[in-house]
Amino acid sequence: MQDPGPAPHVMRNADIDPKAEKRAEQQVAILFGLSGVSSLLLIYSYVFIASDVFVFIPVMGSQNVQQLGLGLGMSFSLLFLGLGAIHWAKKLMPETEVINHRHEFRSSDEDRDELVKTVKHAAAEVKLGRRSLIKRSLGFSLGLFALPPVLLLRDLGPLPKKQLETTNWKAGTRLVTDPGNRPILASDLEVGAVVQTLPEMPDETERLLSDIAKDPVLLIRIRAEEFQLSPEKLAMTHDGIIAFSKICSHMGCAVALYEQTTKHLLCPCHQSTFDVTRGAKVIFGPAARPLPQLDITVDEEGYLIARAPFNESVGPSYWERNSQ
Numbered sequence: 001m002q003d004p005g006p007a008p009h010v011m012r013n014a015d016i017d018p019k020a021e022k023r024a025e026q027q028v029a030i031l032f033g034l035s036g037v038s039s040l041l042l043i044y045s046y047v048f049i050a051s052d053v054f055v056f057i058p059v060m061g062s063q064n065v066q067q068l069g070l071g072l073g074m075s076f077s078l079l080f081l082g083l084g085a086i087h088w089a090k091k092l093m094p095e096t097e098v099i100n101h102r103h104e105f106r107s108s109d110e111d112r113d114e115l116v117k118t119v120k121h122a123a124a125e126v127k128l129g130r131r132s133l134i135k136r137s138l139g140f141s142l143g144l145f146a147l148p149p150v151l152l153l154r155d156l157g158p159l160p161k162k163q164l165e166t167t168n169w170k171a172g173t174r175l176v177t178d179p180g181n182r183p184i185l186a187s188d189l190e191v192g193a194v195v196q197t198l199p200e201m202p203d204e205t206e207r208l209l210s211d212i213a214k215d216p217v218l219l220i221r222i223r224a225e226e227f228q229l230s231p232e233k234l235a236m237t238h239d240g241i242i243a244f245s246k247i248c249s250h251m252g253c254a255v256a257l258y259e260q261t262t263k264h265l266l267c268p269c270h271q272s273t274f275d276v277t278r279g280a281k282v283i284f285g286p287a288a289r290p291l292p293q294l295d296i297t298v299d300e301e302g303y304l305i306a307r308a309p310f311n312e313s314v315g316p317s318y319w320e321r322n323s324q
């Protein structure tokens with residue numbers, strides 16, 4: 001059967017009507033412009049919105065605004081860039097069918113010269129030189145699109161310095177429930193009780209994500225005579241109540257499982273197991289050191305307070321090996 005060949009060429013509006021051509025050109029420019037504006041949103045979110053900012057958005061709950069801005073900026077930047085390119089190709093680029101013959105690896109010099117001529121000819125046909133609006137908007141869009149990856153290099157620094165070694169626990173800070181933010185009376189804790197706590201803050205809304213990552217403390221009450229602690233560690237407890245950092249000393253997961261009969265705390269990530277009676281000594285798993293113990297006592301009203309900050313870094317051992 002004979003090859004019917006390509007379908008007859010149908011002229012587009014933009015091919016025959018200069019007004020339609022101008023309109024299509026403006027539409028392409030708008031799409032590239034929107035892509036550039038989206039990249040600006042990404043850059044703004046990255047540079048000017050603090051990563052710890054929260055807003056309450058009904059339906060979605062608390063959202064990290066910075067992450068939202070980065071995601072929307074990147075998505076719309078790519079989307080509008082793609083839409084602009086497609087629209088440009090469909091409405092304005094020449095529709096001539098081109099057959100690309102295969103050649104063995106390196107083409108002959110004649111073919112290469114021919115290719116250069118063809119490219120120049122095609123460039124002339126696309127009229128890029130004349131379409132300065134598209135040229136400028138595309139340059140605007142691509143230029144800004146290339147910026148965010150460079151900006152992201154900022155995440156390589158600066159070094160955290162002392163941030164990883166300090167928490168919000170200070171002498172006199174009350175322990176409050178999490179969630180609930182209520183101070184805890186020592187007399188309210190029965191033997192066997194386990195409570196997750198955070199340091200009380202004057203304004204709860206100022207608590208940052210980075211605080212929540214470092215500050216949680218587990219409060220456990222056992223019978224005082226069950227402790228097998230050095231006098232120094234025993235002095236950091238109050239009437240059978242002992243407080244440990246909840247951040248695993250292996251890789252920083254939340255040590256969330258307490259087995260009341262054995263008095264063991266278990267980290268669900270890699271099964272490090274800590275013995276509460278012996279000051280969270282590691283009895284199984286990859287953790288290299290006990291959970292840091294918080295020195296606690298009660299204030300004149302009977303509420304539990306920290307007597308001093310942690311005397312060692314909380315969390316994974318690898319960033320504070322010097323203090324071991």
Ligand code: FES
Pocket residue numbers: 248249250251252253267268269270271272285286287
């Ligand atoms: S993070 Fe807890 S055992 Fe690995």
